[in-house]
Amino acid sequence: MSKPKFVFFFGGAEATVTSKDILGGKGAGLMEMTKIGLPVPAGFTIGIPACEEYYKNSRKLPKPIVEEVKANLDRLEKQVGKKLGDPKDPLLVSVRSGAARSMPGMLETILNLGLNDKSVEGLAAKTGNPRFAYDSYRRFIQMYSTTAMGLSKEPMEEMLGDMKKKLGAKSDTDLKADDLKKLCEEFKAFYKSKKKAAFPQDPLEQLWGAIDAVFNSWEADKSVTYRRVEKITDLKGTAVNIVQMVFGNKGDNSGTGVCFTRDPNSGENVFYGDCLINAQGEDVVAGIRTPLKLIELEKKVPTAYKQLCQVRKTLEKNFKEMQDLEFTIEDGKLYMLQCRTGKRLPAAAFKIAVDMVEEGLITKADAIARITPEQVEGVFYPIIDVAAVGSAKLRELKIAQGIDAVPGSAAGKLIFNAADAEVETKKGTKVILIRRETSPEDVGGMFAAQGILTATGGKTSHAAVVARGWGKCCIVGCEALDIDANAKTVKVGGKVLKQGDEVTINGTTGEIFLGALPLKKPEQTKEFKTLLGWCDEIRRLKVYTNADTPRDAVKAIELGAEGIGLVRTEHMFFKDFKVPANSEKRQLAIQEMIIADDVEARKKALAKLLPFQRGDFKGIFEAMDDKPVTIRLIDPPLHEFTPKDDAGVQKLSKVTGMSPEHIRLRCDQLHESNPMIGHRGCRLCITYPEILDMQVTAIIEAAVECEKSGIKVHPEIEIPVTIDRKEIKILADQIRAVADPIIKKAGSKVHYLVGTMIETPRAALLADEIAEVTEFFSFGTNDLTQLTMGLSRDDAGRFLPDYVLPEKEGGKAIFASDPFVSLDQAGVGQLLKLAIAKGRATRKNLKIAICGEHGGEARSVKFCHTIGMDAVSCSPFRVPIARLAAAQAVIEEKAAAKAARATVAKKTAEKKPTRATAKAPAKKAPAKKAPAKK
Amino acid sequence: MSKPKFVFFFGGAEATVTSKDILGGKGAGLMEMTKIGLPVPAGFTIGIPACEEYYKNSRKLPKPIVEEVKANLDRLEKQVGKKLGDPKDPLLVSVRSGAARSMPGMLETILNLGLNDKSVEGLAAKTGNPRFAYDSYRRFIQMYSTTAMGLSKEPMEEMLGDMKKKLGAKSDTDLKADDLKKLCEEFKAFYKSKKKAAFPQDPLEQLWGAIDAVFNSWEADKSVTYRRVEKITDLKGTAVNIVQMVFGNKGDNSGTGVCFTRDPNSGENVFYGDCLINAQGEDVVAGIRTPLKLIELEKKVPTAYKQLCQVRKTLEKNFKEMQDLEFTIEDGKLYMLQCRTGKRLPAAAFKIAVDMVEEGLITKADAIARITPEQVEGVFYPIIDVAAVGSAKLRELKIAQGIDAVPGSAAGKLIFNAADAEVETKKGTKVILIRRETSPEDVGGMFAAQGILTATGGKTSHAAVVARGWGKCCIVGCEALDIDANAKTVKVGGKVLKQGDEVTINGTTGEIFLGALPLKKPEQTKEFKTLLGWCDEIRRLKVYTNADTPRDAVKAIELGAEGIGLVRTEHMFFKDFKVPANSEKRQLAIQEMIIADDVEARKKALAKLLPFQRGDFKGIFEAMDDKPVTIRLIDPPLHEFTPKDDAGVQKLSKVTGMSPEHIRLRCDQLHESNPMIGHRGCRLCITYPEILDMQVTAIIEAAVECEKSGIKVHPEIEIPVTIDRKEIKILADQIRAVADPIIKKAGSKVHYLVGTMIETPRAALLADEIAEVTEFFSFGTNDLTQLTMGLSRDDAGRFLPDYVLPEKEGGKAIFASDPFVSLDQAGVGQLLKLAIAKGRATRKNLKIAICGEHGGEARSVKFCHTIGMDAVSCSPFRVPIARLAAAQAVIEEKAAAKAARATVAKKTAEKKPTRATAKAPAKKAPAKKAPAKK
Numbered sequence A, B: 001m002s003k004p005k006f007v008f009f010f011g012g013a014e015a016t017v018t019s020k021d022i023l024g025g026k027g028a029g030l031m032e033m034t035k036i037g038l039p040v041p042a043g044f045t046i047g048i049p050a051c052e053e054y055y056k057n058s059r060k061l062p063k064p065i066v067e068e069v070k071a072n073l074d075r076l077e078k079q080v081g082k083k084l085g086d087p088k089d090p091l092l093v094s095v096r097s098g099a100a101r102s103m104p105g106m107l108e109t110i111l112n113l114g115l116n117d118k119s120v121e122g123l124a125a126k127t128g129n130p131r132f133a134y135d136s137y138r139r140f141i142q143m144y145s146t147t148a149m150g151l152s153k154e155p156m157e158e159m160l161g162d163m164k165k166k167l168g169a170k171s172d173t174d175l176k177a178d179d180l181k182k183l184c185e186e187f188k189a190f191y192k193s194k195k196k197a198a199f200p201q202d203p204l205e206q207l208w209g210a211i212d213a214v215f216n217s218w219e220a221d222k223s224v225t226y227r228r229v230e231k232i233t234d235l236k237g238t239a240v241n242i243v244q245m246v247f248g249n250k251g252d253n254s255g256t257g258v259c260f261t262r263d264p265n266s267g268e269n270v271f272y273g274d275c276l277i278n279a280q281g282e283d284v285v286a287g288i289r290t291p292l293k294l295i296e297l298e299k300k301v302p303t304a305y306k307q308l309c310q311v312r313k314t315l316e317k318n319f320k321e322m323q324d325l326e327f328t329i330e331d332g333k334l335y336m337l338q339c340r341t342g343k344r345l346p347a348a349a350f351k352i353a354v355d356m357v358e359e360g361l362i363t364k365a366d367a368i369a370r371i372t373p374e375q376v377e378g379v380f381y382p383i384i385d386v387a388a389v390g391s392a393k394l395r396e397l398k399i400a401q402g403i404d405a406v407p408g409s410a411a412g413k414l415i416f417n418a419a420d421a422e423v424e425t426k427k428g429t430k431v432i433l434i435r436r437e438t439s440p441e442d443v444g445g446m447f448a449a450q451g452i453l454t455a456t457g458g459k460t461s462h463a464a465v466v467a468r469g470w471g472k473c474c475i476v477g478c479e480a481l482d483i484d485a486n487a488k489t490v491k492v493g494g495k496v497l498k499q500g501d502e503v504t505i506n507g508t509t510g511e512i513f514l515g516a517l518p519l520k521k522p523e524q525t526k527e528f529k530t531l532l533g534w535c536d537e538i539r540r541l542k543v544y545t546n547a548d549t550p551r552d553a554v555k556a557i558e559l560g561a562e563g564i565g566l567v568r569t570e571h572m573f574f575k576d577f578k579v580p581a582n583s584e585k586r587q588l589a590i591q592e593m594i595i596a597d598d599v600e601a602r603k604k605a606l607a608k609l610l611p612f613q614r615g616d617f618k619g620i621f622e623a624m625d626d627k628p629v630t631i632r633l634i635d636p637p638l639h640e641f642t643p644k645d646d647a648g649v650q651k652l653s654k655v656t657g658m659s660p661e662h663i664r665l666r667c668d669q670l671h672e673s674n675p676m677i678g679h680r681g682c683r684l685c686i687t688y689p690e691i692l693d694m695q696v697t698a699i700i701e702a703a704v705e706c707e708k709s710g711i712k713v714h715p716e717i718e719i720p721v722t723i724d725r726k727e728i729k730i731l732a733d734q735i736r737a738v739a740d741p742i743i744k745k746a747g748s749k750v751h752y753l754v755g756t757m758i759e760t761p762r763a764a765l766l767a768d769e770i771a772e773v774t775e776f777f778s779f780g781t782n783d784l785t786q787l788t789m790g791l792s793r794d795d796a797g798r799f800l801p802d803y804v805l806p807e808k809e810g811g812k813a814i815f816a817s818d819p820f821v822s823l824d825q826a827g828v829g830q831l832l833k834l835a836i837a838k839g840r841a842t843r844k845n846l847k848i849a850i851c852g853e854h855g856g857e858a859r860s861v862k863f864c865h866t867i868g869m870d871a872v873s874c875s876p877f878r879v880p881i882a883r884l885a886a887a888q889a890v891i892e893e894k895a896a897a898k899a900a901r902a903t904v905a906k907k908t909a910e911k912k913p914t915r916a917t918a919k920a921p922a923k924k925a926p927a928k929k930a931p932a933k934k
Helices: A020-035 A048-056 A063-080 A119-127 A130-148 A154-167 A177-195 A203-217 A221-229 A281-286 A296-300 A302-319 A346-358 A364-369 A373-378 A391-397 A418-426 A440-448 A462-470 A526-538 A550-558 A580-595 A599-623 A646-656 A660-669 A682-687 A689-708 A725-745 A761-765 A767-771 A781-789 A800-804 A828-842 A858-866 A876-933 B020-035 B048-056 B063-080 B119-127 B130-148 B154-167 B177-195 B203-217 B221-229 B281-286 B296-300 B302-319 B346-358 B364-370 B373-378 B391-397 B418-426 B440-448 B462-470 B526-538 B550-558 B580-595 B599-623 B646-656 B660-669 B682-687 B689-708 B725-745 B761-765 B781-789 B800-804 B828-842 B858-866 B876-933
Strands: A007-009 A043-046 A093-099 A109-113 A238-244 A255-260 A272-277 A323-330 A333-341 A398-401 A403-406 A409-415 A431-435 A451-454 A474-476 A482-484 A489-492 A495-498 A502-506 A511-514 A542-546 A564-568 A628-632 A714-719 A753-758 A776-779 A847-850 A871-874 B007-009 B043-046 B093-099 B109-113 B238-244 B255-260 B272-277 B323-330 B333-341 B398-401 B403-406 B409-415 B431-435 B451-454 B474-476 B482-484 B489-492 B495-498 B502-506 B511-514 B542-546 B564-568 B628-632 B714-719 B753-758 B776-779 B847-850 B871-874
Touching: A007 A020, A007 A063, A020 A043, A020 A048, A020 A093, A020 A238, A020 A302, A020 A333, A043 A063, A048 A203, A048 A238, A063 A203, A063 A238, A093 A203, A109 A130, A109 A203, A119 A130, A130 A154, A130 A177, A130 A203, A154 A177, A203 A238, A255 A296, A255 A302, A272 A296, A296 A302, A302 A323, A302 A333, A346 A364, A346 A373, A346 A526, A364 A526, A364 A876, A373 A876, A391 A398, A391 A511, A403 A462, A409 A418, A409 A451, A418 A431, A418 A440, A431 A440, A440 A462, A440 A580, A451 A462, A451 A502, A462 A474, A526 A876, A542 A550, A542 A876, A550 A599, A550 A876, A564 A599, A564 A871, A580 A599, A580 A646, A580 A660, A599 A628, A599 A689, A646 A660, A682 A689, A682 A725, A682 B800, A689 A714, A689 A725, A714 A725, A714 A776, A725 A753, A725 A767, A753 A761, A753 A767, A761 A767, A761 A781, A761 A828, A761 B781, A761 B828, A767 A776, A767 A828, A776 A828, A781 A828, A781 B761, A781 B781, A800 B682, A828 A847, A828 B761, A858 A876, A871 A876, B007 B020, B007 B063, B020 B043, B020 B048, B020 B093, B020 B238, B020 B302, B020 B333, B043 B063, B048 B203, B048 B238, B063 B203, B063 B238, B093 B203, B109 B130, B109 B203, B119 B130, B130 B154, B130 B177, B130 B203, B154 B177, B203 B238, B255 B296, B255 B302, B272 B296, B296 B302, B302 B323, B302 B333, B346 B364, B346 B373, B346 B526, B364 B526, B364 B876, B373 B876, B391 B398, B391 B511, B403 B462, B409 B418, B409 B451, B418 B431, B418 B440, B431 B440, B440 B462, B440 B580, B451 B462, B451 B502, B462 B474, B526 B876, B542 B550, B542 B876, B550 B599, B550 B876, B564 B599, B564 B871, B580 B599, B580 B646, B580 B660, B599 B628, B599 B689, B646 B660, B682 B689, B682 B725, B689 B714, B689 B725, B714 B725, B714 B776, B725 B753, B753 B761, B761 B781, B761 B828, B776 B828, B781 B828, B828 B847, B858 B876, B871 B876
Parallel strands: A409 A431, A431 A451, A451 A474, A542 A564, A542 A871, A564 A628, A628 A714, A714 A753, A753 A776, A776 A847, A847 A871, B409 B431, B431 B451, B451 B474, B542 B564, B542 B871, B564 B628, B628 B714, B714 B753, B753 B776, B776 B847, B847 B871
Antiparallel strands: A007 A043, A043 A238, A093 A109, A093 A238, A255 A272, A255 A323, A323 A333, A398 A511, A403 A474, A409 A502, A482 A489, A489 A495, A502 A511, B007 B043, B043 B238, B093 B109, B093 B238, B255 B272, B255 B323, B323 B333, B398 B511, B403 B474, B409 B502, B482 B489, B489 B495, B502 B511
16 A cells, blocks of 8 residues: 555656656656666656646646655655765756657746755855856745746846846857856846745755656646647646756766767667766757767767667567667766657658568568658648748748648649649649639649649648648648739738749648748658558558549559549549540539530530540549549539630630520529538439439440440549439439440440449438448548538638637537548447448448548548448548558557457456356365264 | 138128228228128129239239139129120129228229110110110220220310300200210220220220229329328229219109218218219219208108118218218119218318217227317318309419418418518508528517518528417428518419518418408317317326417417426517517617627626516516426527618617627627537527526526415426536526525415426437436437437428438439428437436436427327326417327327237147147046056
């Protein structure tokens, strides 16, 4: 019962506790290093559960924990043979935060604690270095006053500055011991004037203040924001690490450094880091002096360096991961101050993981498990060359912040409409298309542009979805932009930018910069390909892509797609990717079809579209040779395609011979109050069966032609927005009635499937009936999310932040994440499970996939695996993420199964002795009888 | 095996078959009358299954049925002692259609079949009346040529006319036998010229042609349309009745008549009908001669009249229903030609049902079961006094046809905007408000108007829903109206009507007429109240009303509402029903709230609204003393309340001091792509909690004040558009935090509930979680239908007809009815069942109701009963329908249970002998052993 529950001494009996969830990352590292025999300064960790108790107890450390801390402090003092505040030879400690995962710069730290007016003299005497002692003291006073006592930083920094100015000192190091002593006095006086009390001299009082400061920093605004941005929801608090101070600034036999066990930029297996001789750790971080390469240490302090190299090996062997280390050498003696998994650039992550597999350190499954979706994404996108620009300059150039819709960066001239964007691009100009919002008419310009920037919309707005499909850098919802599309100007932050002005956008962060900044090109490394190849070996979920052009299809295959899960045929209506000159013809033909007054006129217009669509499909079949291609029939409401301006109306009038008034009337008639739930999807083909006829003819004729030229085709025709068995039966029958004669006539053997999107709740609820007449399901979770939640993704930006943001930021934290980004497993997920069960009950071999935006989001992909889908489909650039997540899902499934088996085994094992005990008396019984016989 | 399967002889061995589903209505009536000994001409019925066979066999009667018909014809000839086509004394037959339910005028009939050039002479000789014989023959040729052979009617009618002109004959009866004989020749020549064959002389050929004609009429366009309009989906075809002709035109001892066993207009228990002496049945129907009152028959043919009165009694005793009869007297002998349940006016339906209960003929349950929802509805609404106008005149005055949104009729001056409608009404003018579509701003004018007419929208558009709530006559979606609201004119069918022109609208039929036609006032009869009282005795489902004003509440109580299931608080925002002068103040306050730039400004505006809302709620609590009142917090998106024109903006600018530009900007910012799934419902209170604070304060303060003045209050506060447990928990907590202190401070004992609308699929799917924090559910099936089906009710008019219309009318017949009118049980119904099960699993005593439009639709109400809801809520005028349907649901449930018990009993009875048989060998076994013992 006397065993400490909240405080853990390094290397003590409690060293069995190594969980980061209790000790925090830093504490766990120190504990682990102590355990495996590495040189770590003495100390202990006040665990994260103490932080929880602290908050439960109204930000006050409960008595029993106070007692535990005192007992551990005693032990620390005994172990190092020094006492906190000892006027002769004081023990100094650092008080550092440490959550279960790194939150760099968010939580507080206080160093040199234990110094006061007396002990500082002892330190000076003991080290023979009064300057060092008073410098340490003044730093402590500064840190403690600001961090623990809430004073602002500037006044004391100014006092230091004033003194330097007065003495003509260039740097801090020019100040003498007496100067620093005087500064300490000034600081203390300042402290007293502000806090109406003397600076605390009692080291224990200092300690409690520091511990509170660390705990309080957990709920500071910046920490809360950081956790939201990083989507950290599982952390419960911070630990506090109280560790004996060691000093790297005791002379040329001392030093300090920060290093990585491998190169975090390239991933190469070389010892990588910086060090400073005769310096403290903060000097390395602050960048006041130019640090040396780690290798220099070999010459300066060879023994310690050799020892450090040994530590590197030991740590990698122990953690099986690249480590980020902090060390200090005090008088030639090496102390390890921190070790943690090192951050790395995306490409490096792949190299390290693959290398470690080849070195036999980890398994392929381990390698896959430790890659994050963000690292996969990061491999692809161009980034601003910060080194070339300089980070200060970069800050200065930033003019606005939008929503990071598609990562990567792009630089170019601002262009205000799609047509100009196409024209400028043809001239060789790099352009950034800026629009209030985008529509299908803009697709050509969007495609031409280097990057896309909109003033409205969220991560699933038209702009974001289309750009993501191409992996094209995109920032949306940048409300600071006040765009005048006619004048071709944008007001932003007091500036007015006009067409042709250069900007750079960073879609990874949502930042917008003035000027065309230098960018670095991405590349897919050998190790990236190797690791994703391993993913393919173990995943069960197939990964398809959403692609509307041969170009997208080729890109997707390169990235590992096994087929196309969604071709949005309407994306072909506005843009001829092969012969750009034909784009307008297509556009006019579709518009002519829409405004047609009768079936005959509509058929005439459709006949013009047919060869274009057939050509598109041929291109895609060629690109996808022998891979399945799921082609969705027309989906969006027709008004999305109508001419948006007078020029468009005039052109259409010329082509059709209809009066502009009549055209405008027909367009007006298409207006809908709620187009998302209006006349769209297969409802269009119910009303205008001739559209289906044209599209199916184009698909099947293309398939037949490709087959003749030796290409293997697997078309799957998909019907969108289904709500009823009879509805889809009518359309499926019609598809077959159009397709079969074409195939028969050509003497072809093309085999095609007919299936449906499941994107309305009704379709999910009636999936058993719908499966009777369809051969595959593809979940359109964008729409299914909208309908299940009654949430328009185009409008949700108005209030969804209230649902997703934490309370500290004015939100209500109702959802953990945007349901359009990560699938709503509790709600929408229920419908998916239901539809899968019902669908398969009717048709055992029903092919089931997802093709909403969620199909490329790792958490959602794992969910799709878990509920038994056959495939996911996502935009080309998300294919590798899906491959990774699908593999991780298998790994996690196995781990869960193993854990479950272990639990069963444990229970069985626990039961066994019980049974033995139960049997024991039975065995004893005859023994008891025996004496009776005597 | 020789027993006929498809053809049934009246009174024959097969008289056990009496089902209308097999014999059709007419056949069943004749069979039944024969069976109970009434005088019926000899004949037989070719059953409805034969019609199905006919169509299965490509519109050809299969051989075995042909044989059966021949056998029955033999039997008929034998029974009457005459032969079809006999040149001396021919048997003539009628060939009549007859479906399981009456489809008046839709299906075909051929009379006098069996006449040819020879038998007509025989008939002339036998009757001594050549004129009668040739008149019969020319009628037969006409009927047969047009009905069976597809010739058009006009030419032969013209030939008849020409002959009359030539001979100076005023009416048909002025034509002599020879004239008619000549006419027969002309007809036959005409027939031959058209059909390139002589008019068939073989009576059997005539018979097969006539049978085909009747069967073919089943799928004729007009029949198909009729069935769709009448929502007849369960009929499988028509029977064919072949009956010996009897003649009422054989002299003054002959006659014919149509009568009802009770007065179908008043329902009074008097013999009611018309007859003609010396005439055939068709003459009564055609109205060529003015018929006599039935009572006259007593003087003319007393024996037959006495017999007829006996028939009346026998039939009512037998059928326990008011019957509609056709009879003919031939030479003093009465023949019953038809009996069927008589159609009646709505009020009469109630009187007859209640009288029959009092007469001991039927039970209360029988009475309830036979009332239709349409009869209930029909009791309420004013109708055009057709008698006063004249039906021909009425047809002439019709100018357009819209969608029948709310039944009843209204007449008044056309007014083009809501404000004018209010002004004119104050002057005492009766107005019809005509709008392209209506919005909440129009509510005042809508309320003032006699009737509402819109050019767009469907049965659940704003106009329809609001009008239905008031039981106010309304026609929507009349696309023929080309409205110019500024010019205050409407173009329709070539005419231009301007403001002030008089029209009459019939919301029951969707017809619009020129001029203010005379209307008849409805009244609720004693019997109506008695019967609905009986409904209340047996129903389990409570019936609440949707009401937004004390006036509606009072009306609803009169109509039997037990509480308010839905108060739409936002309906109070635009209209002060007590002090109309305050309406503008309310409107400006809500607009001020909406455009407020910050919380303080919003709170200021809300403070202005508070007293209005409190006053509204007080009025409602007073009206609903001791009855529950469910009050829904603000639901629609805010942009619905913004000023719609410049004058509105200017007014608001004056009140708020905001510039018109800024107001317009704020209004623009509220624009949404899909407002139905946008920022609405409780999302508004998540974003603007101060709106909830105001509304809850108003509700609870009103409740507390009412309670003090002795009124019992049961407020239930309802949160709309919920999607998540946490969301509703936040709001429920907030409601209690506002309400409880008010109650406590007042020392009041007001008890209130907090509940939610279930109107998103997600809320239904997570009902178990949501029930943790709510005390009642109310299904908002309007929205739930929209979301489950992904179907915007405002836009669905564009394509829903394609889903609901039958193929013959260019539709696909995907749904049996509009899912916004009758609940989609297969899809939405699944979610309701799921949510009820999940909700009750969490909270056993959860109150569950429905408050969508479906709550007043009979089929949907029955479904709500079946799935275990506690209550339905509907607009006041639909309360009686809901009471009726709820009672019918209990009756149907009992009948189903009884039928199930009977099936079990039958199975048990069937099993018993089996068991006995099974046991038999066992019993025999010892018997077998016995001899062995011998």
